[in-house]
Every structure is written in structure tokens, then in C-alpha cells.
Amino acid sequence: xxxxxxxxxxxxxxxxxxxxxxxxxxxxxxxxxxxxxxxxxxxxxxxxxxxxxxxxxxxxxxxxxxxxxxxxxxxxxxxxxxxxxxxxxxxxxxxxxxxxxxxxxxxxxxxxxxxxxxxxxxxxxxxxxxxxxxxxxxxxxxxxxxxxxxxxxxxxxxxxxxxxxxxxxxxxxxxxxxxxxxxxxxxxxxxxxxxxxxxxxxxxxxxxxxxxxxxxxxxxxxxxxxxxxxxxxxxxxxxxxxxxxxxxxxxxxxxxxxxxxxxxxxxxxxxxxxxxxx
Amino acid sequence: xxxxxxxxxxxxxxxxxxxxxxxxxxxxxxxxxxxxxxxxxxxxxxxxxxxxxxxxxxxxxxxxxxxxxxxxxxxxxxxxxxxxxxxxxxxxxxxxxxxxxxxxxxxxxxxxxxxxxxxxxxxxxxxxxxxxxxxxxxxxxxxxxxxxxxxxxxxxxxxxxxxxxxxxxxxxxxxxxxxxxxxxxxxxxxxxxxxxxxxxxxxxxxxxxxxxxxxxxxxxxxxxxxxxxxxxxxxxxxxxxxxxxxxxxxxxxxxxx
Numbered sequence: 091x092x093x094x095x096x097x098x099x100x101x102x103x104x105x106x107x108x109x110x111x112x113x114x115x116x117x118x119x120x121x122x123x124x125x126x127x128x129x130x131x132x133x134x135x136x137x138x139x140x141x142x143x144x145x146x147x148x149x150x151x152x153x154x155x156x157x158x159x160x161x162x163x164x165x166x167x168x169x170x171x172x173x174x175x176x177x178x179x180x181x182x183x184x185x186x187x188x189x190x191x192x193x194x195x196x197x198x199x200x201x202x203x204x205x206x207x208x209x210x211x212x213x214x215x216x217x218x219x220x221x222x223x224x225x226x227x228x229x230x231x232x233x234x235x236x237x238x239x240x241x242x243x244x245x246x247x248x249x250x251x252x253x254x255x256x257x258x259x260x261x262x263x264x265x266x267x268x269x270x271x272x273x274x275x276x277x278x279x280x281x282x283x284x285x286x287x288x289x290x291x292x293x294x295x296x297x298x299x300x301x302x303x304x305x306x307x308x309x310x311x312x313x314x315x316x317x318x319x320x321x322x323x324x325x326x327x328x329x330x331x332x333x334x335x336x337x338x339x340x341x342x343x344x345x346x347x348x349x350x351x352x353x354x355x356x357x358x359x360x361x362x363x364x365x366x367x368x
Numbered sequence: 369x370x371x372x373x374x375x376x377x378x379x380x381x382x383x384x385x386x387x388x389x390x391x392x393x394x395x396x397x398x399x400x401x402x403x404x405x406x407x408x409x410x411x412x413x414x415x416x417x418x419x420x421x422x423x424x425x426x427x428x429x430x431x432x433x434x435x436x437x438x439x440x441x442x443x444x445x446x447x448x449x450x451x452x453x454x455x456x457x458x459x460x461x462x463x464x465x466x467x468x469x470x471x472x473x474x475x476x477x478x479x480x481x482x483x484x485x486x487x488x489x490x491x492x493x494x495x496x497x498x499x500x501x502x503x504x505x506x507x508x509x510x511x512x513x514x515x516x517x518x519x520x521x522x523x524x525x526x527x528x529x530x531x532x533x534x535x536x537x538x539x540x541x542x543x544x545x546x547x548x549x550x551x552x553x554x555x556x557x558x559x560x561x562x563x564x565x566x567x568x569x570x571x572x573x574x575x576x577x578x579x580x581x582x583x584x585x586x587x588x589x590x591x592x593x594x595x596x597x598x599x600x601x602x603x604x605x606x607x608x609x610x611x612x613x614x615x616x617x618x619x620x621x622x623x624x625x
Contacts, residue, residue: 179506187499189499190527193495193499195496196494207504211504
């Protein structure tokens with residue numbers, strides 16, 4: 091199947107994922123308050139923001155694991171919140187997702203982990219299945235590790251195996267949740283290059299959630315910076331890096347103090363110390 | 369404080385009912401998924417191996433010792449009435465109808481039930497279940513159901529092995545050590561034990577298999593995805609399964625007597 095044939099109708103503006111007026115709260119604590127996103131076909135888009143701002147929640151809303159309180163989450167022209175379970179599963183077959191820790195199935199070896207979606211969704215003959223799995227493992231440089239168990243893999247290798255598994259069904263949309271966490275510089279460089287290379291070679295649309303500014307801006311075509319339940323900046327990585335806005339500058343340049351304070355809200359320091367002495 | 373007691377009792381009763389309702393819905397979801405789950409019988413067989421075959425050593429060892437104790441106690445009791453030849457019958461009925469299913473279920477809850485609950489809990493904590501969901505694979509059908517069915521199939525098999533080894537243990541003590549006539553031991557047993565007695569044990573162990581399997585997969589699947597959460601789920605599995613087995617045993621015995 092060619093990539094052109096596989097692609098589903100998207101919104102007229104070329105967005106594979108379109109989010110409009112998204113509201114979502116957890117235990118009455120607002121996570122998103124009317125945010126908009128557009129993830130364009132063929133692009134690598136980074137979603138950045140401080141910890142706890144709802145980056146992973148956004149991915150869960152896109153994959154239909156969560157439903158928005160209000161607003162539209164549209165993937166390949168389909169309103170995710172209106173799909174039933176079967177519809178969501180059909181949609182997910184055209185998505186791949188890389189979890190923060192890889193989320194490999196620990197009772198299966200590398201080969202079976204990558205083969206897992208194929209065995210569940212297709213009836214490919216074993217020879218063809220083997221060919222597809224080895225091709226994907228070759229793409230991430232781990233064909234030689236096909237018989238290793240997840241416990242025998244380093245963090246970077248596990249992430250790459252998970253990436254091979256995420257692309258084994260030839261998805262149109264690939265979602266990465268914090269793909270660089272805990273990786274050494276070599277593994278990080280490998281994963282970074284893979285994100286760009288796979289996106290371009292396979293004609294994917296990639297959404298990368300990360301707070302590793304330098305790494306992700308090196309490969310992203312567009313960036314969103316979210317904080318406090320809203321999008322505080324959007325544009326090309328260079329635009330965000332040169333922004334004069336305090337909250338954008340603080341995040342992009344890793345400044346310890348700014349709109350996001352260094353100190354957690356606390357009573358007056360001297361008064362608290364004096365109280366402790368009494 | 370006393371005035372608050374009825375309110376607390378009501379709250380506890382409400383929470384218990386809610387949990388019961390959740391169990392019922394979960395069981396119904398498993399039941400609905402069973403026909404398609406059985407089509408992939410290989411996954412169930414794998415779980416019979418994990419839950420059943422790997423519990424064999426503890427089941428056989430326990431069966432042997434329980435049988436030996438029954439042999440000793442039974443001989444001591446029956447000798448007082450001069451009917452020690454009935455030892456085989458007494459031990460066989462005790463094992464087949466009661467001790468085999470109950471002790472097997474308690475051991476199963478401690479060994480396989482905790483393993484199931486912690487395995488599912490860890491799969492939740494390490495995003496393996498979420499990854500399956502995103503891969504459009506229903507974890508309930510792919511992971512939970514085979515483990516549940518595996519438990520149901522394993523329990524009667526393990527109970528049968530427990531009872532057989534127990535009989536061997538009782539024979540070892542009664543016949544070899546205490547000098548009960550081997551012919552009397554086996555022939556009285558053959559004459560007194562009927563198919564209904566065997567079926568009672570099979571039904572009990574099947575029901576215990578459903579109970580222990582359901583508790584283990586429910587607690588593991590719904591565990592809080594932290595180390596503490598998985599630990600609590602494991603503990604709840606043993607406690608709930610054990611109490612449930614004893615409660616069900618009384619109810620089944622009352623019905624089948």
C-alpha cells in the first residue's frame with residue numbers, strides 16, 4: 091500500500107489533527123481552557139510546556155483515551171468524541187504512539203513486541219510478517235536485537251523498539267510522548283534523527299510532546315508552547331526562541347525565575363521561621 | 369461520635385455495594401468477551417500453564433501433608449470405634465468434597481492469584497495496557513480474559529491433583545505406617561464414594577476458580593498504577609479471595625448436601 095493511498099481525508103486546511111476550543115478539567119482543576127491546535131500533514135510539530143501543563147493529556151484526548159469536556163478534537167476529519175469504541179479502535183489502527191518508557195510488553199521478546207499489532211489486526215502469512223518486522227527493526231537499527239527480551243534492553247534501545255512497533259502498521263499519524271526522557275546523549279541523538287527521518291521517509295505526521303527545548307526544536311517544523319491551560323506561543327522554533335514575551339523566554343531559555351516562579355507559593359519566610367522558633 | 373455511626377455504616381454499606389456492582393459489570397464484560405476469547409484458545413492454554421502448572425509443586429506438597437494429617441487424625445478417631453478400615457472412605461470424602469477444593473482455592477489465591485494481580489497491576493503501571501489500547505487492542509480481551517479463563521480451567525485440575533496426592537498421603541500413613549489393611553482401605557473407598565461426591569468437588573472447585581480468577585484480574589486491572597497501589601491490589605486479592613472461597617464453600621455445601 092502506498093502512503094498516498096493510505097492517507098485519509100483531512101481537514102480542508104491540510105491538518106491531520108484539528109483541535110478547537112478544547113476545555114478539559116480533572117477534579118474541577120482546569121487543564122485546558124479553550125485551546126486550539128493544528129497539526130499539519132507531513133510535519134513534525136512539537137508541543138512543549140512546563141511539567142503538569144497537560145501535554146500528555148492532550149495526546150490522550152487525541153487518541154480518544156480521554157473525552158473533552160467541551161470543544162472539538164478532530165483526527166483525519168473525524169470528531170473523536172463522537173466515535174464509539176469500534177470507531178475509535180478503527181481510528182487508532184492508523185495511529186502509532188511512542189510512550190515515555192516504551193511500554194513494551196515484558197513477556198514478549200523484541201520480535202514479538204514489534205509483531206504484536208500485526209498478529210492482532212492482520213492475518214499475514216508468517217513469512218511476510220517476519221519480513222515486515224525485520225524491515226521495521228532494521229529501520230531503527232535493532233534488527234540484531236530481535237531475540238532480546240525487554241529487560242535486556244537499554245532505555246534508548248527500548249524506545250527504538252517501541253518506535254518500530256509504533257510504525258509497524260504503517261500509520262499516518264505518529265505521536266511521541268516525552269521520547270527523550272532518561273536517554274544518554276547518543277541514544278537521544280539516535281531517537282531525534284529517527285523522528286525526522288521516519289517522518290520524511292514514510293510521509294507521516296508527527297506530534298512530539300517534550301520539554302527538551304533544544305533537542306525538539308532542532309527537528310520540529312512547528313512548535314506550540316502551552317502553559318496555564320492555554321497556548322502561550324506558536325510558530326516555527328526560531329520564532330519562539332527569539333520571542334520577547336517573558337513566559338516564552340523563560341521556558342525557551344530555561345530561566346529559573348519568571349512568570350513561572352521558582353518558589354512554590356508560601357507564607358512570609360521570616361514569619362514562618364519566627365513561628366517555628368516559638 | 370455515636371450519632372455519626374449509622375452514617376458511617378451507611379457509607380461503608382454504600383461503598384461495598386458500589387464495589388459489588390463494579391465487580392458485576394466487570395464479570396459481565398468478561399462473559400460477553402468469552403465467546404471470541406475462546407477462539408484464541410492458545411492464549412488460555414498459556415495461562416493454564418502460568419496459573420496451573422506453575423502451582424503444581426505447592427499444590428502437590430500441600431496435598432501430601434494434608435492427606436498425611438487426615439490419615440493420622442482419621443486413624444486415631446476411627447480406631448476408637450473399631451472401624452479403622454473405613455479410613456479410606458473418610459479421607460476420600462473429606463478430600464473430594466471439602467478439603468481438596470477449599471485448600472486448593474486458598475493456595476491458588478495465595479500463589480497464582482497474587483501473581484495475576486501484580487502482573488496486571490504492573491502492566492497498568494508501566495503503560496502496557498494503555499499501549500494496547502492505543503494499538504486498538506482491547507486489553508480486557510487480550511490480557512484479562514485468557515487469565516480469567518485459565519484460572520477457571522486450572523482450579524478443578526489442581527483440586528483433583530490435590531485430592532489424589534492427599535489420598536496417597538493418607539494411604540502412606542494409614543496403610544504403610546498404621547497397618548490398616550490395604551484391600552479394605554481401597555475397596556471401602558470404592559464402594560462408598562459415588563459420582564455425586566466427585567461432582568460436588570468439581571462444581572465447588574469450578575466456582576472457586578471463577579471467584580479467585582475474577583478477584584485477581586479485577587484487583588490487578590483496577591489497581592492504582594504505583595508500587596503501593598499494586599501492593600494493595602495484591603493484598604486485597606488474597607484477603608477477598610480467601611473470605612469469598614470460605615463463604616461460597618458454606619453456601620455450596622448447604623445447597624448440595
